[in-house]
Amino acid sequence: EPxxxxxxxxxxxxxxxxxxxxxxxxxxHLYFYWYRQILGQKVEFLVSFYNNEISEKSEIxxxxxxxxxxxxxxxxxxxxxxxxxxxxxxxxxxGAWTEAFFGQGTRLTVV
Amino acid sequence: GQQLNQSPQSMFIQEGExxxxxxxxxSIFNTWLWYKQxxxxxxxxxxxxxxxxxxxxxxxxxxxxxxxxxxxxxxISASIPSDVGIYFCAGQAGSSNTGKLIFGQGTTLQVKP
Numbered sequence: 001e002p003x004x005x006x007x008x009x010x011x012x013x014x015x016x017x018x019x020x021x022x023x024x025x026x027x028x029h030l031y032f033y034w035y036r037q038i039l040g041q042k043v044e045f046l047v048s049f050y051n052n053e054i055s056e057k058s059e060i061x062x063x064x065x066x067x068x069x070x071x072x073x074x075x076x077x078x079x080x081x082x083x084x085x086x087x088x089x090x091x092x093x094x095g096a097w098t099e100a101f102f103g104q105g106t107r108l109t110v111v
Numbered sequence: 112g113q114q115l116n117q118s119p120q121s122m123f124i125q126e127g128e129x130x131x132x133x134x135x136x137x138s139i140f141n142t143w144l145w146y147k148q149x150x151x152x153x154x155x156x157x158x159x160x161x162x163x164x165x166x167x168x169x170x171x172x173x174x175x176x177x178x179x180x181x182x183x184x185x186x187i188s189a190s191i192p193s194d195v196g197i198y199f200c201a202g203q204a205g206s207s208n209t210g211k212l213i214f215g216q217g218t219t220l221q222v223k224p
Contacts, residue, residue: 004134004153014211031209031210033211033212034209035212041216042175042199042214042215042216042217043154043199043201043212044214045211045212045213048209048210048211050209050210055209055210056207056209056211058211084204091153093156095210096210098141098142098159098161098203098210099144099156099159100141100144100152100158100210100212101156102146102154103153104152104153105151105152105153107151
């Protein structure tokens with residue numbers, strides 16, 4: 001069964017460093033998303049991406065965040081200068097705009 | 112901003128019992144989705160609802176899209192130990208056309224064998 005895959009599963013980084021989280025969405029999907037989940041809390045929307053551009057972003061998705069689909073298969077989330085409060089699980093999702101299938105997540109720990 | 116209120120926050124039940132949880136919103140939603148999340152994993156889609164009044168089943172799970180489009184419930188019948196996890200409702204608001212999902216706070220389900 002097709003699935004969304006994310007790498008790495010766990011990333012530890014120093015505050016101020018740049019990180020890139022990678023995702024391979026399900027191949028025939030057209031909509032791509034990033035969500036995050038702080039430990040013990042609900043899942044929060046970060047950004048949606050369609051037709052090679054951002055279609056919507058949340059207040060969390062400030063200038064430190066960017067997304068890219070550099071080729072036909074990968075979808076990346078970059079955080080330019082990480083802060084302690086960026087520590088969370090980051091989930092990539094893909095699908096039709098009526099539903100979304102999630103990857104296993106990347107646990108980002110900023111120290 | 113739009114919010115989903117999910118209840119109960121947690122449930123501790125005996126194996127074999129039925130479970131019900133629900134989500135409500137002050138605004139209209141076009142789509143309701145129910146996900147299950149195991150520790151350290153991503154949310155797994157259980158049921159998707161697209162029309163007001165729709166009632167959909169997936170094995171022992173049944174979910175309904177409220178007629179007012181402002182609520183949804185999920186029922187699990189004859190619970191088993193592997194039903195343990197966190198259940199999230201998620202919805203796509205009526206004003207959105209980007210696929211953005213808003214999540215409820217989750218219901219933590221524990222099943223005693």
